[in-house]
Amino acid sequence: MPAFLRCLALLLLIVVVPVQAAGLPGLLSSSTPAQPQATEPLSKSLDEVIKNLENDQQRTKLLADLKKLRDASKQTQPSVEQGVLGLIGGALHDFEQQFSGDASPFVRWSQELEQAKVELADLVVPVHQWPAILFGFAAVIAVWSLLAYAFNWIGHRVRIRFGLTEELPQHPRTWDLVRFALRKLGPWLVALIFTVYLSFALPPSLGKSLAMVLAYALVIGTCFSAICVIAFSLLDGPHRHRALHILRHQAFRPLWLIGSFAAFGEAMSDPRLTAALGTHLAHAIATVTNVLAALCTGLFILRFRRPIAHLIRNQPLSRRLTRRTLSDTIELLGSFWFVPALILVAISLFATFVSAGDTSTALRQSLMCTVLVVVCMVLNGLVRRHAAKPQNVHKRQAVYAERLKNFGYALAHLFIWLLFIELGLRVWGLSMISFAEGDGHDVSVRLMGLAGTLIAAWLVWILADTAVHHALIRSRRGLANARAQTMMPLIRNVLFVAIFIIALIVALANMGMNVTPLLAGAGVIGLAIGFGAQSLVADLITGLFIIIEDSLAIDDYVDVGGHLGTVEGLTIRTVRLRDIDGIVHTIPFSEIKSIKNYSREFGYAIFRVAIPHSMNIDQAITLIREVGQKLRSDPLMRRNIWSPLELQGVESFESGSAILRARFKTAPIKQWEVSRAFNLALKRQLDEAGLDLATPRLSVQVVTAGGGAMAEAGAGASS
The missing domain is CATH 2.30.30.60 (SH3 type barrels.)
Incomplete structure (x- = not known):
């Protein structure tokens, strides 16, 4: 602190002396005498500086303090704003510095390999110790292989005994998936557990440790491949069977290689192996295996890009028709899914090369994210499979149960993806929970309030929409569908707008916005619209x-x-x-x-038949009843006729003919069709009987001068 005070005094002296010097001519030329109080601080400062400069030790300390002050002032200076070209140039300069000098990855990799060679040379033991190491390695691998083969043989005999298939069926059930996982993983895992206990009988050696690591890696590879195949099987659906067949029968071995290499690289970071092999040698082996895992992943992506694209793109027809935007997005994602996957592999390889032996980052983090994606897909597939199961629900509550079940499963999918994002961020050293508890507490609270508001609005919309649909469907049996088709769009739109506006206001209030002016403005706009569009309001009401x-x-x-x-x-x-x-x-x-x-509940087909004056009325009534009975027996018309022919009697007389009135009770809007069919059948019946319909007739009689009738002519004209 005294050194800093001396530096500060020196800076004050540097600043004050020029000012005083600049003011000397004015003071000398002025008639006012100089004040002695102004010269006393200057003289004291000069004396202190002279004393410090005369002493070598003090002068050295002062010089060092000035250098520290200069460096501190450089660090505190604000950075000058750069344009786009400046930022690009700075990034290229930093990139060039990173790949030049001692910090270059080439230099660090050469040093890493040299140190790994040294550690490998230190591990070389005399020839007489090789049999013990090789015996430990071979014994562990042999015991594990023989046990696994025995368990596989027992499982094969059990499958033959109970008639079980070795491969997954086309539409696997949950038990089929579990049995497939146990068949693929069970024998090797159980054999590894037995091998671990039996290996305690062998003396500790490097060969035994490497054999256990190899067995562990192969078991993890089997587990990884089985989980991936199960994840693919959970995506079963229409037009996906061929893609699933390819993945089930051809993707198991490549996935097994990827999982085995990744597990072996992960095992190399164990402290006991690091101590036995050496830090640099263990890191080199882990890096090589991780690079092999990344390369196998890239080859797997290129080889199976088309079957996986089919799994992503092929959606059910109902979803393609109702959710076109989502279907188009999934179609685009399925077509180019392999591009970001290959970019991720390339970035991981590049990061591994730049890190120069730091296997705790890059590939390990990428592989962990890949495993999390697979687990997330499995969980979502299990949730989707459970949602597709039919449930026994009361008929009255079936609509509510179905909609609420879909809502619950949608929340389950959302929770799984949020959990995946959180775990993925933790792999890369980040966390949403830590951000919410720290600097982003206020933002997180508001975002959670917004999410809660949206979920609550979604639930209210589901309940309201289901209630309206249920009420309209049950309102009237005959025309329930027509009524629902008429009112449903209108009421749904009104409900949706109301719920959306309320949710928007609540969300804005939760985000900290003052919604009072917004509500007042909306009220004023509503009044203006009401007064300015009275005819529109009348139409609406x-x-x-x-x-x-x-x-x-x-x-x-x-x-x-x-x-x-x-x-x-x-x-x-x-x-x-x-x-x-x-x-x-x-x-x-x-x-x-x-x-x-004319189309509510039922209709009436009414007939008015004019009876010829030459026909007996009872004969006409019998003829009409026969025609009505034949029409009711007709297979094309009997569904439209809901009652026997109701003969209502003679309605009136026209042009000397009696008018008989009859009717059928018919289905809605079918009365005109029944009337036309009845008239056609009646005309055919009259033609077969040699009768004619009554038509208006005119009789003309000519009287001679003698008063006698000369001729009589009758003419008929159609009405």
Whole structure:
């Protein structure tokens, strides 16, 4: 601290002396005498500096303090802002420095290999000690292999005894997947456990340790390949069978190599092996095996890129039709999935080369992320498989149970991916939880509030939408589908907008935004719209009551506003009709005064038959009943006729003919079809009987001068 004070005094002296010197001419030229108080601090500072400079030791210390102060001032100076070219140039300069001099990866790799050679030379033992080392290695491998072969033979006999297949079926169940994993992994794992206990009988040696590491790596490779095959099998679906067949029968060995190399490299970082082999030699072996694992991964990606692309791209038809954006994204991801995978492998190899022997990063972290991805895929596949299982639920609650089940499984998938992201970040030395507990606490709380609001809004939307759908479906048996098709889009849109607005306001409030001005502005805008668009409001209100009262629905045949046609569409403001000439009429709800609906519950096919004056009325009634009975027996018409022919008697007389009235109760909108079929059948029946329909007749009588009738002519004309 005294040295720093001396430096500070010297700096003050450097600053003060020029100022005083610059003011001397003014002081000398002024008539006012100089103040002695102003010269006293200067003289004291000069005396102190002179004393420090006269002493060699003090001068050396002062010089050292000045150098430290200079270095500190350079470090505290703000960095000058650089443009894009400057940043690129700085990055290239840093990259060049990293690959030049003693820090170059080539230099560090050469040093690493030289030290590994030295450690390998130190491990060379005399020839008479080689048999013990080789015996330990061979004994462990032989015991493990024989035990694994024995367990495999026993498993094969058991499968033959119970008629079990060795490969996975096309649609494997959960038990089939478990049995496949046990068949592939069980014998080797159990043999390794027995080998570990039996190896205690052998004396400790380097050969025994290497044999145990090799057996461990091979078992981990088998486990990894079995898990990958199970993960592929969980992605089974339409048009994926061929891709799954290829992966099940051809991908096991490449995956086994990848897992074995990675496990062997991981085992080389064990402290006991590092102490036995040497740090640099263990690191060199681990790096080589990790590089081999990365190269095998790249070859696997190139070899099986098409089957895996089929697994990703081929989605169910319902998802492709309803979620086109998601389907297009998955299609693009499936086509180019191997590009980022190969880039990741290349980055891992490059990072391994730059790290020069540091096997705790780069490849190990990448391989751990790969394992996490596989585990995540397995968990998601198990969740998806469990979601596809049918469940026995009460019919009334089936709709709610299905939607809530899908909601719960969606949250499960989200939780699995979040867990994967957290574990992946921990592999690379990061953590979302640590960030949330530290510097990002406020941001994390707000993001969690936003996520909670969105999930709650999603749940409310599911419950409300299901309740509306359930109520509309149960409202009326005959036209439940038409009613649901009519009202569902309208009510769903209103509910969705309302829930979305409320969720948006709550989310903004949770994010710390003041929503009071927003609500006030929305109220003012609503009032302005209400006063400025009264006809629109009238259409909305009238349409709302028409839809609630269920006066008409889509596919109804109605007479609205003087237009007769089929309802093709309904909005909250208009109704769209298409008449029998194919013309579309769009009618606002406010213009509708009355609605004639011809398609509700049932209809009546009404007949008015004129009986010829020459036909007996009872004979005519019998003929009409026979035609009605034949029409009810017709296989094409009997579904449309809901009652026997109801003969209502003589309605009136026209042109001397009796008019009989009859009717059928028919299905909705089928009354005109039944009427046309009845008229056709009646005409055929009359033709077969040699009878004619009654037509208006005119009788003319000519009277002579003598008063006698000369001629009589009768003429008939059709009406």
